[in-house]
Amino acid sequence: MYDVVVVGGGPAGATAAMDLAKAGRRVVMIDRAGRIKPCGGAIPPRLIRDFDIPDDQLIAKVDTARMISPTGRKVDIPIENGFVGMVDRKDFDPYLRDRAELAGAERRTGTFTGIERDADGTHVLYRDKSTGTTERLTTRLVIGADGARSRVAADSVPGGDTIPYVIAYHEIIAAPPKNEVYDPMRCDVVYDGRISPDFYGWVFPHGSSCSVGMGTGVDGVDLKQATADLRAASGLTDCETLRREGAPIPLKPLDRWDNGSDVVLAGDAAGVVAPSSGEGIYYAMFGGRVAAIAAAACLSTGKASDLALARRMFMKDHKMVFRVLGSMQNAYYRSDARRERFVSLCHDEDVQRLTFEAYMNKELVRARPMAHLKIGLKNIAHLTGLVRETFV
Incomplete structure (x- = not known):
């Protein structure tokens, strides 16, 4: 009997597995070997600091x-x-998986095939890569960190099969x-x-x-x-x-990240990629961390409602950032004329300062009130076409 089976060994799954293992929970991580996600690979200082990423990575x-x-x-x-x-994700993801294993998480290499439930508990099924046989792991909880087309989400979480x-x-x-x-x-x-x-x-x-x-x-x-x-x-x-x-x-976080019973989602499976920027590594790792916190709380209290902590904690820190970035994408990515105006807006030093401080620290920063007012007025001017541009 495992406390938690983590399905997926990317940044979200590996972080959740490491945190749970460090907390003394019996956890196993299932991952498909060899898959490398396309990714620009940018990580901000807050990620490096919060998740103890060494310089050699x-x-x-x-x-x-x-x-x-x-x-x-x-x-x-x-x-x-x-x-x-x-x-580079071909090196970074294995590093995170190795770190989870060093913390005490078990590892299995294979492909998730489904979840069964009976009087004996919850059972995660996966096809073992080395033997080709279907294996069965009995667990109290499951963390689904298996990507944007998450089979765990589709099988267990309402709305998990409709993520854009x-x-x-x-x-x-x-x-x-x-x-x-x-x-x-x-x-x-x-x-x-x-x-x-x-x-x-x-x-x-x-x-x-x-x-x-x-x-x-x-x-x-x-x-x-x-x-x-x-x-x-x-x-x-x-x-x-x-x-x-x-x-x-x-493209957007799911409305629900858990099934109210034995499954909670993390990372791309929960939809946590920032609009406009497409940044996902930091949010995946933070999502893995709050999924681990929610799972640990559920295991301690026996209350399945504690699984909802993952989404609440994530949104408490990042809901406004996602809302602002989503509005930016909806406003400026519609046409080349608007993209031109967006790049023109980026000339503004206050925009640059706020944008990069928010990116580096993962929170909306407070600037001088007049700077916010100026940015708002410039934004309106660019969107309405009051600022003249030359197009070729």
Whole structure:
């Protein structure tokens, strides 16, 4: 009898498994080996601090973000008094799983196939990768951290089978030396409908390699061609392609993260990817942590209602950030004309300061009241077209 079976060994699942094992709970983590999620790999200082990420996991430290508009307008935003760390998920995720195991979590390699319930308890079924046989684990609770198309969520949580998502695709390439268009200390974010009609493209340095990709929820977009176009525009066509990866990315948090009985969700399975930015690693790990807290509370009290703590704790810290970012995406990602205005708005120093302080610290920061008023007025002016732009 396990206390918790964690389904999924990405940042959310590995964090939940580690925290529960450290708390003395008997926990087992099931993960499919070899899967690498497409991801730009940016992690902010708060993640590094809160989750004790060692410096040797950072393959690059970025000090500038460049916003690029549909007409080629470029706005460079310096990251003052710090940096954004970059990780490669092919190395970072195994590190997190190894750390959970060192903390005392058991590991199984296989594919989740279902949950059965009877008088003896809850049983998680999975197909063992090495033997091909179906194995059965008896547990008191299940944490579903198995991604945007979570089978745990679909099987057990109301609404878990209807989560909206975009498809992300990227190519990891051998990075060139610094040149006129590529800088290993700069992340490029490309807002251009020719690359993505409803999201954005990215060029994120990974030290000796680089992640080049895009995301979209629009059917019929050729992701590989869009990425090829982005590579061409970024002067990266001739760089060696090391690997290609694609996966769904959720668009909004689910209304419920638990089934009121024995299952709670975490990470992409719960839909916790930030709107507008698409950032997911920090929110996945925080989601794994609060899922572990909720599970531990349920195990201690015997109250299944404690599983709802996970969503309440997450939203207490991040609901407003998600709401603001969602409004930004809805307002500015509709057309190239609006994307142009969004990049123009990023020229404003107050916007830059608030945006990056919020990103680095994962909370909406308070600025001077007049700065907020100025940002609000500029936002209205850009959305209504009062600010004149030149389009080509």
